[in-house]
Amino acid sequence: MKPAENGLSDHLTMRGLSRRFGSFTALDAVSLSIRKGEFVCLLGPSGCGKxxxxxxxxxxxxxxxxxxxxxxxxxxxxxxxxxxxGIVFQSYALFPNLxxxxxxxxxxxxxxxxxxxxxxxxxxLDMVGLPGAEDKYPAQLSGGQQQRVALARALATSPGLLLLDEPLSALDARVRDRLREELKGLxxxxxxxxxxxxxxxxxxLAIADRVVVMNAGRIEQIGTPAEIYRQPCSRFVAEFVGEANWLPATTSGVQEVRVGNHQLRLDAALPPAPALQLFLRPEDVIIKPRWENAPNTVLARVDNISFGGALTRIRLLPEGMPGQVLYAEVCPGMLDRQPLVPGEIVPVELPAARLLAFAGDLPC
Structure with missing residues:
Protein backbone atom coordinates (compact mmCIF):
# COMPACT_ATOMS: atom_id res chain seq x y z
CA MET A 1 0.00 0.00 0.00
CA LYS A 2 1.33 3.42 -0.91
CA PRO A 3 1.91 6.02 1.77
CA ALA A 4 -0.80 8.20 0.27
CA GLU A 5 -3.34 5.47 0.87
CA ASN A 6 -2.37 5.20 4.54
CA GLY A 7 -3.49 8.75 5.22
CA LEU A 8 -0.03 9.71 6.47
CA SER A 9 0.81 13.36 7.04
CA ASP A 10 3.36 15.42 5.16
CA HIS A 11 6.85 14.96 6.61
CA LEU A 12 8.67 17.48 4.43
CA THR A 13 7.10 20.50 2.74
CA MET A 14 8.66 23.00 0.35
CA ARG A 15 6.77 26.08 -0.77
CA GLY A 16 7.83 28.48 -3.53
CA LEU A 17 11.56 27.68 -3.32
CA SER A 18 13.71 29.77 -5.65
CA ARG A 19 17.48 29.93 -6.02
CA ARG A 20 19.41 32.10 -8.42
CA PHE A 21 23.11 32.25 -9.21
CA GLY A 22 23.65 35.59 -10.89
CA SER A 23 21.40 35.65 -13.96
CA PHE A 24 20.88 31.87 -13.87
CA THR A 25 17.73 30.57 -12.15
CA ALA A 26 18.48 27.12 -10.70
CA LEU A 27 15.10 26.78 -8.96
CA ASP A 28 11.95 28.65 -9.92
CA ALA A 29 9.19 28.69 -7.27
CA VAL A 30 9.29 24.94 -6.57
CA SER A 31 6.65 23.50 -4.22
CA LEU A 32 6.60 19.87 -3.11
CA SER A 33 5.30 17.81 -0.18
CA ILE A 34 6.66 14.40 0.82
CA ARG A 35 4.67 12.13 3.10
CA LYS A 36 6.05 10.32 6.11
CA GLY A 37 7.68 7.02 5.09
CA GLU A 38 7.56 7.84 1.38
CA PHE A 39 10.39 7.21 -1.09
CA VAL A 40 10.53 10.07 -3.61
CA CYS A 41 12.97 10.44 -6.51
CA LEU A 42 13.93 13.77 -8.08
CA LEU A 43 14.55 12.90 -11.74
CA GLY A 44 15.88 15.13 -14.47
CA PRO A 45 18.81 15.98 -16.73
CA SER A 46 21.95 17.73 -15.54
CA GLY A 47 21.28 21.34 -14.61
CA CYS A 48 17.55 20.88 -13.98
CA GLY A 49 17.77 21.95 -10.31
CA LYS A 50 17.40 18.62 -8.51
CA GLY A 86 21.16 11.64 7.11
CA ILE A 87 22.79 12.11 3.73
CA VAL A 88 24.64 9.85 1.28
CA PHE A 89 26.73 11.36 -1.52
CA GLN A 90 27.74 9.93 -4.88
CA SER A 91 31.41 10.07 -3.83
CA TYR A 92 30.78 8.14 -0.55
CA ALA A 93 32.62 10.90 1.42
CA LEU A 94 34.13 8.44 3.91
CA PHE A 95 37.07 9.45 6.09
CA PRO A 96 40.01 7.43 4.67
CA ASN A 97 41.95 7.54 7.95
CA LEU A 98 39.08 6.13 10.02
CA LEU A 125 26.60 -3.31 9.43
CA ASP A 126 24.32 -6.34 9.70
CA MET A 127 21.52 -4.20 8.25
CA VAL A 128 23.52 -3.13 5.18
CA GLY A 129 25.04 -6.56 4.58
CA LEU A 130 28.60 -5.99 5.88
CA PRO A 131 28.82 -7.99 9.12
CA GLY A 132 32.29 -8.11 10.65
CA ALA A 133 33.69 -5.17 8.66
CA GLU A 134 34.20 -2.88 11.68
CA ASP A 135 38.01 -2.85 11.59
CA LYS A 136 38.49 -2.43 7.86
CA TYR A 137 39.38 0.88 6.21
CA PRO A 138 37.67 2.46 3.16
CA ALA A 139 40.64 1.66 0.88
CA GLN A 140 40.11 -2.05 1.61
CA LEU A 141 36.51 -1.96 0.39
CA SER A 142 34.93 -2.08 -3.07
CA GLY A 143 32.80 0.80 -4.32
CA GLY A 144 29.59 -1.02 -3.43
CA GLN A 145 30.88 -1.81 0.07
CA GLN A 146 31.94 1.81 0.62
CA GLN A 147 28.47 2.98 -0.35
CA ARG A 148 26.97 0.53 2.14
CA VAL A 149 29.17 2.04 4.85
CA ALA A 150 28.07 5.55 3.79
CA LEU A 151 24.44 4.44 4.03
CA ALA A 152 25.03 2.92 7.49
CA ARG A 153 26.62 6.20 8.64
CA ALA A 154 23.65 8.19 7.34
CA LEU A 155 21.25 5.94 9.28
CA ALA A 156 23.34 5.79 12.47
CA THR A 157 21.44 8.54 14.31
CA SER A 158 18.02 7.16 13.19
CA PRO A 159 17.17 10.33 11.26
CA GLY A 160 13.62 11.16 10.26
CA LEU A 161 14.76 12.03 6.72
CA LEU A 162 17.25 10.31 4.41
CA LEU A 163 18.76 12.31 1.54
CA LEU A 164 20.50 10.47 -1.30
CA ASP A 165 22.50 12.39 -3.92
CA GLU A 166 22.97 10.01 -6.86
CA PRO A 167 24.25 7.32 -4.46
CA LEU A 168 24.49 4.54 -7.05
CA SER A 169 25.75 6.35 -10.15
CA ALA A 170 29.47 5.65 -9.52
CA LEU A 171 28.94 1.88 -9.32
CA ASP A 172 29.01 -0.68 -12.14
CA ALA A 173 25.69 -1.91 -13.48
CA ARG A 174 25.49 -5.26 -11.68
CA VAL A 175 26.39 -3.80 -8.26
CA ARG A 176 24.07 -0.85 -8.87
CA ASP A 177 21.09 -3.08 -9.57
CA ARG A 178 21.71 -5.20 -6.48
CA LEU A 179 22.19 -2.19 -4.21
CA ARG A 180 19.07 -0.55 -5.62
CA GLU A 181 16.96 -3.51 -4.51
CA GLU A 182 18.65 -3.61 -1.12
CA LEU A 183 18.18 0.13 -0.61
CA LYS A 184 14.47 -0.06 -1.37
CA GLY A 185 14.01 -3.05 0.93
CA LEU A 186 15.89 -1.32 3.75
CA LEU A 205 10.93 4.10 -11.90
CA ALA A 206 12.12 0.96 -10.09
CA ILE A 207 12.69 2.37 -6.62
CA ALA A 208 10.35 5.30 -5.97
CA ASP A 209 6.84 5.55 -4.55
CA ARG A 210 6.57 8.83 -6.44
CA VAL A 211 8.78 10.44 -9.08
CA VAL A 212 9.26 14.20 -9.42
CA VAL A 213 10.42 15.07 -12.95
CA MET A 214 12.29 18.39 -13.10
CA ASN A 215 13.32 20.58 -15.99
CA ALA A 216 14.95 24.02 -16.09
CA GLY A 217 14.39 24.65 -12.37
CA ARG A 218 10.72 23.67 -12.36
CA ILE A 219 8.67 20.59 -11.64
CA GLU A 220 7.18 19.15 -14.83
CA GLN A 221 5.21 16.28 -13.29
CA ILE A 222 4.74 14.44 -10.00
CA GLY A 223 3.30 10.93 -10.02
CA THR A 224 3.79 7.24 -9.40
CA PRO A 225 6.31 5.51 -11.67
CA ALA A 226 3.43 4.05 -13.69
CA GLU A 227 1.79 7.47 -14.08
CA ILE A 228 5.02 9.12 -15.19
CA TYR A 229 5.71 6.37 -17.72
CA ARG A 230 2.19 5.77 -19.00
CA GLN A 231 0.64 9.22 -18.70
CA PRO A 232 3.31 11.87 -19.26
CA CYS A 233 1.62 15.24 -18.87
CA SER A 234 4.11 17.23 -20.94
CA ARG A 235 6.18 16.86 -24.06
CA PHE A 236 9.38 17.03 -21.97
CA VAL A 237 8.37 14.14 -19.69
CA ALA A 238 7.28 12.04 -22.67
CA GLU A 239 10.67 12.57 -24.34
CA PHE A 240 12.84 12.26 -21.24
CA VAL A 241 11.37 9.15 -19.61
CA GLY A 242 11.71 5.93 -21.61
CA GLU A 243 11.75 5.25 -25.34
CA ALA A 244 8.94 6.31 -27.65
CA ASN A 245 7.73 6.44 -31.22
CA TRP A 246 6.85 9.91 -32.53
CA LEU A 247 4.61 10.38 -35.58
CA PRO A 248 3.62 13.75 -37.09
CA ALA A 249 -0.15 14.11 -37.35
CA THR A 250 -2.89 16.60 -38.09
CA THR A 251 -6.23 16.88 -36.31
CA SER A 252 -9.11 15.47 -38.34
CA GLY A 253 -11.86 15.00 -35.75
CA VAL A 254 -12.74 15.22 -32.06
CA GLN A 255 -10.40 12.34 -31.16
CA GLU A 256 -9.11 11.51 -34.62
CA VAL A 257 -5.90 12.39 -36.42
CA ARG A 258 -4.40 11.81 -39.81
CA VAL A 259 -0.89 10.38 -40.25
CA GLY A 260 0.10 10.15 -43.90
CA ASN A 261 -2.75 8.25 -45.63
CA HIS A 262 -4.11 6.79 -42.39
CA GLN A 263 -6.86 7.90 -40.05
CA LEU A 264 -6.14 7.03 -36.41
CA ARG A 265 -8.34 7.28 -33.35
CA LEU A 266 -7.19 8.15 -29.82
CA ASP A 267 -8.99 7.51 -26.54
CA ALA A 268 -7.22 10.53 -25.03
CA ALA A 269 -8.28 14.10 -25.76
CA LEU A 270 -6.34 16.04 -28.37
CA PRO A 271 -4.54 19.32 -27.58
CA PRO A 272 -6.00 22.39 -29.33
CA ALA A 273 -3.42 22.55 -32.12
CA PRO A 274 -3.61 21.67 -35.83
CA ALA A 275 -0.11 20.14 -35.94
CA LEU A 276 0.47 17.26 -33.51
CA GLN A 277 3.00 14.61 -32.60
CA LEU A 278 1.66 11.17 -31.69
CA PHE A 279 3.43 9.36 -28.86
CA LEU A 280 3.48 5.56 -28.51
CA ARG A 281 5.77 3.28 -26.49
CA PRO A 282 7.54 0.55 -28.53
CA GLU A 283 6.11 -2.21 -26.31
CA ASP A 284 2.59 -0.97 -27.13
CA VAL A 285 2.99 -1.49 -30.89
CA ILE A 286 1.16 -4.75 -31.68
CA ILE A 287 2.39 -6.91 -34.58
CA LYS A 288 -0.61 -9.04 -35.54
CA PRO A 289 -0.47 -12.57 -36.99
CA ARG A 290 -2.87 -11.78 -39.84
CA TRP A 291 -4.48 -8.80 -41.53
CA GLU A 292 -7.83 -7.58 -40.24
CA ASN A 293 -9.57 -4.45 -41.46
CA ALA A 294 -9.66 -2.99 -37.95
CA PRO A 295 -9.26 0.56 -36.58
CA ASN A 296 -5.71 1.86 -36.13
CA THR A 297 -4.26 -1.06 -38.09
CA VAL A 298 -1.70 -0.48 -40.85
CA LEU A 299 0.69 -2.57 -42.91
CA ALA A 300 4.42 -2.23 -42.28
CA ARG A 301 7.59 -3.71 -43.68
CA VAL A 302 9.99 -5.37 -41.25
CA ASP A 303 13.22 -3.45 -41.80
CA ASN A 304 15.48 -4.78 -39.04
CA ILE A 305 15.38 -7.16 -36.07
CA SER A 306 17.71 -6.52 -33.10
CA PHE A 307 17.94 -9.16 -30.40
CA GLY A 308 18.09 -7.60 -26.93
CA GLY A 309 17.72 -10.49 -24.50
CA ALA A 310 14.41 -10.08 -22.66
CA LEU A 311 13.00 -7.99 -25.52
CA THR A 312 13.69 -7.93 -29.26
CA ARG A 313 13.48 -4.59 -31.07
CA ILE A 314 11.78 -4.54 -34.46
CA ARG A 315 12.25 -1.61 -36.85
CA LEU A 316 9.15 -1.17 -39.01
CA LEU A 317 8.48 1.01 -42.06
CA PRO A 318 4.71 1.68 -42.10
CA GLU A 319 3.09 1.86 -45.54
CA GLY A 320 1.17 5.04 -46.25
CA MET A 321 3.36 7.03 -43.84
CA PRO A 322 6.26 8.22 -46.03
CA GLY A 323 9.53 8.70 -44.18
CA GLN A 324 8.21 7.40 -40.86
CA VAL A 325 9.69 4.62 -38.72
CA LEU A 326 8.04 2.59 -35.98
CA TYR A 327 9.82 0.56 -33.34
CA ALA A 328 8.17 -2.40 -31.66
CA GLU A 329 9.55 -4.33 -28.71
CA VAL A 330 8.39 -7.94 -28.40
CA CYS A 331 9.23 -10.85 -26.12
CA PRO A 332 10.97 -14.01 -27.41
CA GLY A 333 7.76 -16.01 -26.91
CA MET A 334 5.94 -13.86 -29.45
CA LEU A 335 8.70 -14.43 -32.02
CA ASP A 336 8.59 -18.17 -31.34
CA ARG A 337 4.90 -18.17 -32.18
CA GLN A 338 5.22 -15.70 -35.03
CA PRO A 339 8.72 -15.67 -36.59
CA LEU A 340 9.59 -12.48 -38.46
CA VAL A 341 12.14 -11.89 -41.22
CA PRO A 342 13.41 -8.61 -42.70
CA GLY A 343 11.43 -7.59 -45.76
CA GLU A 344 8.22 -9.24 -44.56
CA ILE A 345 4.98 -7.22 -44.62
CA VAL A 346 3.04 -7.46 -41.36
CA PRO A 347 -0.17 -5.88 -39.99
CA VAL A 348 0.51 -3.53 -37.09
CA GLU A 349 -1.96 -2.08 -34.59
CA LEU A 350 -1.40 1.28 -32.91
CA PRO A 351 -3.81 0.95 -29.95
CA ALA A 352 -6.08 3.95 -29.39
CA ALA A 353 -5.81 3.46 -25.63
CA ARG A 354 -2.02 3.87 -25.75
CA LEU A 355 -1.68 6.76 -28.19
CA LEU A 356 -1.11 10.24 -26.79
CA ALA A 357 -0.94 13.50 -28.74
CA PHE A 358 1.24 16.51 -28.02
CA ALA A 359 1.25 19.86 -29.79
CA GLY A 360 4.13 20.89 -32.00
CA ASP A 361 6.75 19.57 -34.35
CA LEU A 362 9.16 16.67 -33.97
CA PRO A 363 10.90 16.29 -30.60
CA CYS A 364 14.54 17.30 -30.29
Missing amino acids: TTLLRLIAGLDLPDAGSIALQARDITRAAPAQRDY SVADNIAYGLKPRHERQRHRLRVREL QQRLGVTTLMVTHDQEEA
Whole structure:
Protein backbone atom coordinates (compact mmCIF):
# COMPACT_ATOMS: atom_id res chain seq x y z
CA MET A 1 0.00 0.00 0.00
CA LYS A 2 1.33 3.42 -0.91
CA PRO A 3 1.91 6.02 1.77
CA ALA A 4 -0.80 8.20 0.27
CA GLU A 5 -3.34 5.47 0.87
CA ASN A 6 -2.37 5.20 4.54
CA GLY A 7 -3.49 8.75 5.22
CA LEU A 8 -0.03 9.71 6.47
CA SER A 9 0.81 13.36 7.04
CA ASP A 10 3.36 15.42 5.16
CA HIS A 11 6.85 14.96 6.61
CA LEU A 12 8.67 17.48 4.43
CA THR A 13 7.10 20.50 2.74
CA MET A 14 8.66 23.00 0.35
CA ARG A 15 6.77 26.08 -0.77
CA GLY A 16 7.83 28.48 -3.53
CA LEU A 17 11.56 27.68 -3.32
CA SER A 18 13.71 29.77 -5.65
CA ARG A 19 17.48 29.93 -6.02
CA ARG A 20 19.41 32.10 -8.42
CA PHE A 21 23.11 32.25 -9.21
CA GLY A 22 23.65 35.59 -10.89
CA SER A 23 21.40 35.65 -13.96
CA PHE A 24 20.88 31.87 -13.87
CA THR A 25 17.73 30.57 -12.15
CA ALA A 26 18.48 27.12 -10.70
CA LEU A 27 15.10 26.78 -8.96
CA ASP A 28 11.95 28.65 -9.92
CA ALA A 29 9.19 28.69 -7.27
CA VAL A 30 9.29 24.94 -6.57
CA SER A 31 6.65 23.50 -4.22
CA LEU A 32 6.60 19.87 -3.11
CA SER A 33 5.30 17.81 -0.18
CA ILE A 34 6.66 14.40 0.82
CA ARG A 35 4.67 12.13 3.10
CA LYS A 36 6.05 10.32 6.11
CA GLY A 37 7.68 7.02 5.09
CA GLU A 38 7.56 7.84 1.38
CA PHE A 39 10.39 7.21 -1.09
CA VAL A 40 10.53 10.07 -3.61
CA CYS A 41 12.97 10.44 -6.51
CA LEU A 42 13.93 13.77 -8.08
CA LEU A 43 14.55 12.90 -11.74
CA GLY A 44 15.88 15.13 -14.47
CA PRO A 45 18.81 15.98 -16.73
CA SER A 46 21.95 17.73 -15.54
CA GLY A 47 21.28 21.34 -14.61
CA CYS A 48 17.55 20.88 -13.98
CA GLY A 49 17.77 21.95 -10.31
CA LYS A 50 17.40 18.62 -8.51
CA THR A 51 20.74 18.77 -6.64
CA THR A 52 20.17 22.44 -5.79
CA LEU A 53 16.85 21.47 -4.23
CA LEU A 54 18.51 18.71 -2.21
CA ARG A 55 21.18 21.14 -0.98
CA LEU A 56 18.52 23.60 0.18
CA ILE A 57 16.75 20.84 2.12
CA ALA A 58 20.06 19.80 3.70
CA GLY A 59 20.97 23.36 4.67
CA LEU A 60 24.09 23.30 2.51
CA ASP A 61 22.71 26.33 0.66
CA LEU A 62 19.95 28.86 1.37
CA PRO A 63 17.02 29.82 -0.90
CA ASP A 64 16.43 33.30 -2.27
CA ALA A 65 12.71 32.84 -1.66
CA GLY A 66 10.32 30.24 -0.26
CA SER A 67 10.20 28.02 2.81
CA ILE A 68 11.04 24.49 3.97
CA ALA A 69 9.22 22.72 6.81
CA LEU A 70 10.19 19.40 8.40
CA GLN A 71 7.38 17.89 10.46
CA ALA A 72 5.69 21.32 10.47
CA ARG A 73 8.87 23.00 11.85
CA ASP A 74 10.34 25.78 9.71
CA ILE A 75 13.93 24.82 8.87
CA THR A 76 14.46 27.24 5.98
CA ARG A 77 17.35 29.00 7.74
CA ALA A 78 18.26 26.30 10.26
CA ALA A 79 21.80 24.94 10.44
CA PRO A 80 22.33 21.48 8.89
CA ALA A 81 22.83 19.90 12.35
CA GLN A 82 19.34 21.07 13.37
CA ARG A 83 17.50 19.41 10.49
CA ASP A 84 17.32 15.71 11.50
CA TYR A 85 18.54 14.06 8.33
CA GLY A 86 21.16 11.64 7.11
CA ILE A 87 22.79 12.11 3.73
CA VAL A 88 24.64 9.85 1.28
CA PHE A 89 26.73 11.36 -1.52
CA GLN A 90 27.74 9.93 -4.88
CA SER A 91 31.41 10.07 -3.83
CA TYR A 92 30.78 8.14 -0.55
CA ALA A 93 32.62 10.90 1.42
CA LEU A 94 34.13 8.44 3.91
CA PHE A 95 37.07 9.45 6.09
CA PRO A 96 40.01 7.43 4.67
CA ASN A 97 41.95 7.54 7.95
CA LEU A 98 39.08 6.13 10.02
CA SER A 99 37.96 2.52 10.26
CA VAL A 100 34.52 1.46 9.09
CA ALA A 101 33.32 1.44 12.69
CA ASP A 102 34.63 4.95 13.35
CA ASN A 103 33.15 6.27 10.10
CA ILE A 104 29.72 4.95 11.01
CA ALA A 105 29.90 6.11 14.64
CA TYR A 106 31.21 9.57 13.73
CA GLY A 107 27.91 11.33 14.36
CA LEU A 108 26.84 9.34 17.41
CA LYS A 109 26.71 11.15 20.74
CA PRO A 110 27.67 11.25 23.56
CA ARG A 111 31.18 10.28 22.53
CA HIS A 112 32.04 8.42 25.75
CA GLU A 113 29.32 5.75 25.34
CA ARG A 114 31.59 3.53 23.29
CA GLN A 115 29.91 0.23 24.12
CA ARG A 116 26.53 1.50 22.97
CA HIS A 117 28.14 2.85 19.82
CA ARG A 118 29.81 -0.50 19.09
CA LEU A 119 26.45 -2.26 19.36
CA ARG A 120 24.83 0.31 17.07
CA VAL A 121 27.64 -0.03 14.49
CA ARG A 122 27.31 -3.82 14.54
CA GLU A 123 23.54 -3.54 14.08
CA LEU A 124 23.95 -1.18 11.13
CA LEU A 125 26.60 -3.31 9.43
CA ASP A 126 24.32 -6.34 9.70
CA MET A 127 21.52 -4.20 8.25
CA VAL A 128 23.52 -3.13 5.18
CA GLY A 129 25.04 -6.56 4.58
CA LEU A 130 28.60 -5.99 5.88
CA PRO A 131 28.82 -7.99 9.12
CA GLY A 132 32.29 -8.11 10.65
CA ALA A 133 33.69 -5.17 8.66
CA GLU A 134 34.20 -2.88 11.68
CA ASP A 135 38.01 -2.85 11.59
CA LYS A 136 38.49 -2.43 7.86
CA TYR A 137 39.38 0.88 6.21
CA PRO A 138 37.67 2.46 3.16
CA ALA A 139 40.64 1.66 0.88
CA GLN A 140 40.11 -2.05 1.61
CA LEU A 141 36.51 -1.96 0.39
CA SER A 142 34.93 -2.08 -3.07
CA GLY A 143 32.80 0.80 -4.32
CA GLY A 144 29.59 -1.02 -3.43
CA GLN A 145 30.88 -1.81 0.07
CA GLN A 146 31.94 1.81 0.62
CA GLN A 147 28.47 2.98 -0.35
CA ARG A 148 26.97 0.53 2.14
CA VAL A 149 29.17 2.04 4.85
CA ALA A 150 28.07 5.55 3.79
CA LEU A 151 24.44 4.44 4.03
CA ALA A 152 25.03 2.92 7.49
CA ARG A 153 26.62 6.20 8.64
CA ALA A 154 23.65 8.19 7.34
CA LEU A 155 21.25 5.94 9.28
CA ALA A 156 23.34 5.79 12.47
CA THR A 157 21.44 8.54 14.31
CA SER A 158 18.02 7.16 13.19
CA PRO A 159 17.17 10.33 11.26
CA GLY A 160 13.62 11.16 10.26
CA LEU A 161 14.76 12.03 6.72
CA LEU A 162 17.25 10.31 4.41
CA LEU A 163 18.76 12.31 1.54
CA LEU A 164 20.50 10.47 -1.30
CA ASP A 165 22.50 12.39 -3.92
CA GLU A 166 22.97 10.01 -6.86
CA PRO A 167 24.25 7.32 -4.46
CA LEU A 168 24.49 4.54 -7.05
CA SER A 169 25.75 6.35 -10.15
CA ALA A 170 29.47 5.65 -9.52
CA LEU A 171 28.94 1.88 -9.32
CA ASP A 172 29.01 -0.68 -12.14
CA ALA A 173 25.69 -1.91 -13.48
CA ARG A 174 25.49 -5.26 -11.68
CA VAL A 175 26.39 -3.80 -8.26
CA ARG A 176 24.07 -0.85 -8.87
CA ASP A 177 21.09 -3.08 -9.57
CA ARG A 178 21.71 -5.20 -6.48
CA LEU A 179 22.19 -2.19 -4.21
CA ARG A 180 19.07 -0.55 -5.62
CA GLU A 181 16.96 -3.51 -4.51
CA GLU A 182 18.65 -3.61 -1.12
CA LEU A 183 18.18 0.13 -0.61
CA LYS A 184 14.47 -0.06 -1.37
CA GLY A 185 14.01 -3.05 0.93
CA LEU A 186 15.89 -1.32 3.75
CA GLN A 187 13.87 1.87 3.35
CA GLN A 188 10.63 -0.07 3.54
CA ARG A 189 11.73 -1.95 6.66
CA LEU A 190 12.83 1.20 8.45
CA GLY A 191 9.99 3.39 7.18
CA VAL A 192 12.34 6.37 6.85
CA THR A 193 11.18 9.22 4.62
CA THR A 194 13.61 9.27 1.69
CA LEU A 195 14.41 11.75 -1.06
CA MET A 196 16.83 10.63 -3.78
CA VAL A 197 18.34 12.62 -6.64
CA THR A 198 19.00 10.70 -9.85
CA HIS A 199 19.28 11.22 -13.59
CA ASP A 200 18.69 7.49 -14.19
CA GLN A 201 15.12 6.90 -15.40
CA GLU A 202 15.20 3.15 -14.79
CA GLU A 203 16.45 3.69 -11.25
CA ALA A 204 13.72 6.21 -10.42
CA LEU A 205 10.93 4.10 -11.90
CA ALA A 206 12.12 0.96 -10.09
CA ILE A 207 12.69 2.37 -6.62
CA ALA A 208 10.35 5.30 -5.97
CA ASP A 209 6.84 5.55 -4.55
CA ARG A 210 6.57 8.83 -6.44
CA VAL A 211 8.78 10.44 -9.08
CA VAL A 212 9.26 14.20 -9.42
CA VAL A 213 10.42 15.07 -12.95
CA MET A 214 12.29 18.39 -13.10
CA ASN A 215 13.32 20.58 -15.99
CA ALA A 216 14.95 24.02 -16.09
CA GLY A 217 14.39 24.65 -12.37
CA ARG A 218 10.72 23.67 -12.36
CA ILE A 219 8.67 20.59 -11.64
CA GLU A 220 7.18 19.15 -14.83
CA GLN A 221 5.21 16.28 -13.29
CA ILE A 222 4.74 14.44 -10.00
CA GLY A 223 3.30 10.93 -10.02
CA THR A 224 3.79 7.24 -9.40
CA PRO A 225 6.31 5.51 -11.67
CA ALA A 226 3.43 4.05 -13.69
CA GLU A 227 1.79 7.47 -14.08
CA ILE A 228 5.02 9.12 -15.19
CA TYR A 229 5.71 6.37 -17.72
CA ARG A 230 2.19 5.77 -19.00
CA GLN A 231 0.64 9.22 -18.70
CA PRO A 232 3.31 11.87 -19.26
CA CYS A 233 1.62 15.24 -18.87
CA SER A 234 4.11 17.23 -20.94
CA ARG A 235 6.18 16.86 -24.06
CA PHE A 236 9.38 17.03 -21.97
CA VAL A 237 8.37 14.14 -19.69
CA ALA A 238 7.28 12.04 -22.67
CA GLU A 239 10.67 12.57 -24.34
CA PHE A 240 12.84 12.26 -21.24
CA VAL A 241 11.37 9.15 -19.61
CA GLY A 242 11.71 5.93 -21.61
CA GLU A 243 11.75 5.25 -25.34
CA ALA A 244 8.94 6.31 -27.65
CA ASN A 245 7.73 6.44 -31.22
CA TRP A 246 6.85 9.91 -32.53
CA LEU A 247 4.61 10.38 -35.58
CA PRO A 248 3.62 13.75 -37.09
CA ALA A 249 -0.15 14.11 -37.35
CA THR A 250 -2.89 16.60 -38.09
CA THR A 251 -6.23 16.88 -36.31
CA SER A 252 -9.11 15.47 -38.34
CA GLY A 253 -11.86 15.00 -35.75
CA VAL A 254 -12.74 15.22 -32.06
CA GLN A 255 -10.40 12.34 -31.16
CA GLU A 256 -9.11 11.51 -34.62
CA VAL A 257 -5.90 12.39 -36.42
CA ARG A 258 -4.40 11.81 -39.81
CA VAL A 259 -0.89 10.38 -40.25
CA GLY A 260 0.10 10.15 -43.90
CA ASN A 261 -2.75 8.25 -45.63
CA HIS A 262 -4.11 6.79 -42.39
CA GLN A 263 -6.86 7.90 -40.05
CA LEU A 264 -6.14 7.03 -36.41
CA ARG A 265 -8.34 7.28 -33.35
CA LEU A 266 -7.19 8.15 -29.82
CA ASP A 267 -8.99 7.51 -26.54
CA ALA A 268 -7.22 10.53 -25.03
CA ALA A 269 -8.28 14.10 -25.76
CA LEU A 270 -6.34 16.04 -28.37
CA PRO A 271 -4.54 19.32 -27.58
CA PRO A 272 -6.00 22.39 -29.33
CA ALA A 273 -3.42 22.55 -32.12
CA PRO A 274 -3.61 21.67 -35.83
CA ALA A 275 -0.11 20.14 -35.94
CA LEU A 276 0.47 17.26 -33.51
CA GLN A 277 3.00 14.61 -32.60
CA LEU A 278 1.66 11.17 -31.69
CA PHE A 279 3.43 9.36 -28.86
CA LEU A 280 3.48 5.56 -28.51
CA ARG A 281 5.77 3.28 -26.49
CA PRO A 282 7.54 0.55 -28.53
CA GLU A 283 6.11 -2.21 -26.31
CA ASP A 284 2.59 -0.97 -27.13
CA VAL A 285 2.99 -1.49 -30.89
CA ILE A 286 1.16 -4.75 -31.68
CA ILE A 287 2.39 -6.91 -34.58
CA LYS A 288 -0.61 -9.04 -35.54
CA PRO A 289 -0.47 -12.57 -36.99
CA ARG A 290 -2.87 -11.78 -39.84
CA TRP A 291 -4.48 -8.80 -41.53
CA GLU A 292 -7.83 -7.58 -40.24
CA ASN A 293 -9.57 -4.45 -41.46
CA ALA A 294 -9.66 -2.99 -37.95
CA PRO A 295 -9.26 0.56 -36.58
CA ASN A 296 -5.71 1.86 -36.13
CA THR A 297 -4.26 -1.06 -38.09
CA VAL A 298 -1.70 -0.48 -40.85
CA LEU A 299 0.69 -2.57 -42.91
CA ALA A 300 4.42 -2.23 -42.28
CA ARG A 301 7.59 -3.71 -43.68
CA VAL A 302 9.99 -5.37 -41.25
CA ASP A 303 13.22 -3.45 -41.80
CA ASN A 304 15.48 -4.78 -39.04
CA ILE A 305 15.38 -7.16 -36.07
CA SER A 306 17.71 -6.52 -33.10
CA PHE A 307 17.94 -9.16 -30.40
CA GLY A 308 18.09 -7.60 -26.93
CA GLY A 309 17.72 -10.49 -24.50
CA ALA A 310 14.41 -10.08 -22.66
CA LEU A 311 13.00 -7.99 -25.52
CA THR A 312 13.69 -7.93 -29.26
CA ARG A 313 13.48 -4.59 -31.07
CA ILE A 314 11.78 -4.54 -34.46
CA ARG A 315 12.25 -1.61 -36.85
CA LEU A 316 9.15 -1.17 -39.01
CA LEU A 317 8.48 1.01 -42.06
CA PRO A 318 4.71 1.68 -42.10
CA GLU A 319 3.09 1.86 -45.54
CA GLY A 320 1.17 5.04 -46.25
CA MET A 321 3.36 7.03 -43.84
CA PRO A 322 6.26 8.22 -46.03
CA GLY A 323 9.53 8.70 -44.18
CA GLN A 324 8.21 7.40 -40.86
CA VAL A 325 9.69 4.62 -38.72
CA LEU A 326 8.04 2.59 -35.98
CA TYR A 327 9.82 0.56 -33.34
CA ALA A 328 8.17 -2.40 -31.66
CA GLU A 329 9.55 -4.33 -28.71
CA VAL A 330 8.39 -7.94 -28.40
CA CYS A 331 9.23 -10.85 -26.12
CA PRO A 332 10.97 -14.01 -27.41
CA GLY A 333 7.76 -16.01 -26.91
CA MET A 334 5.94 -13.86 -29.45
CA LEU A 335 8.70 -14.43 -32.02
CA ASP A 336 8.59 -18.17 -31.34
CA ARG A 337 4.90 -18.17 -32.18
CA GLN A 338 5.22 -15.70 -35.03
CA PRO A 339 8.72 -15.67 -36.59
CA LEU A 340 9.59 -12.48 -38.46
CA VAL A 341 12.14 -11.89 -41.22
CA PRO A 342 13.41 -8.61 -42.70
CA GLY A 343 11.43 -7.59 -45.76
CA GLU A 344 8.22 -9.24 -44.56
CA ILE A 345 4.98 -7.22 -44.62
CA VAL A 346 3.04 -7.46 -41.36
CA PRO A 347 -0.17 -5.88 -39.99
CA VAL A 348 0.51 -3.53 -37.09
CA GLU A 349 -1.96 -2.08 -34.59
CA LEU A 350 -1.40 1.28 -32.91
CA PRO A 351 -3.81 0.95 -29.95
CA ALA A 352 -6.08 3.95 -29.39
CA ALA A 353 -5.81 3.46 -25.63
CA ARG A 354 -2.02 3.87 -25.75
CA LEU A 355 -1.68 6.76 -28.19
CA LEU A 356 -1.11 10.24 -26.79
CA ALA A 357 -0.94 13.50 -28.74
CA PHE A 358 1.24 16.51 -28.02
CA ALA A 359 1.25 19.86 -29.79
CA GLY A 360 4.13 20.89 -32.00
CA ASP A 361 6.75 19.57 -34.35
CA LEU A 362 9.16 16.67 -33.97
CA PRO A 363 10.90 16.29 -30.60
CA CYS A 364 14.54 17.30 -30.29
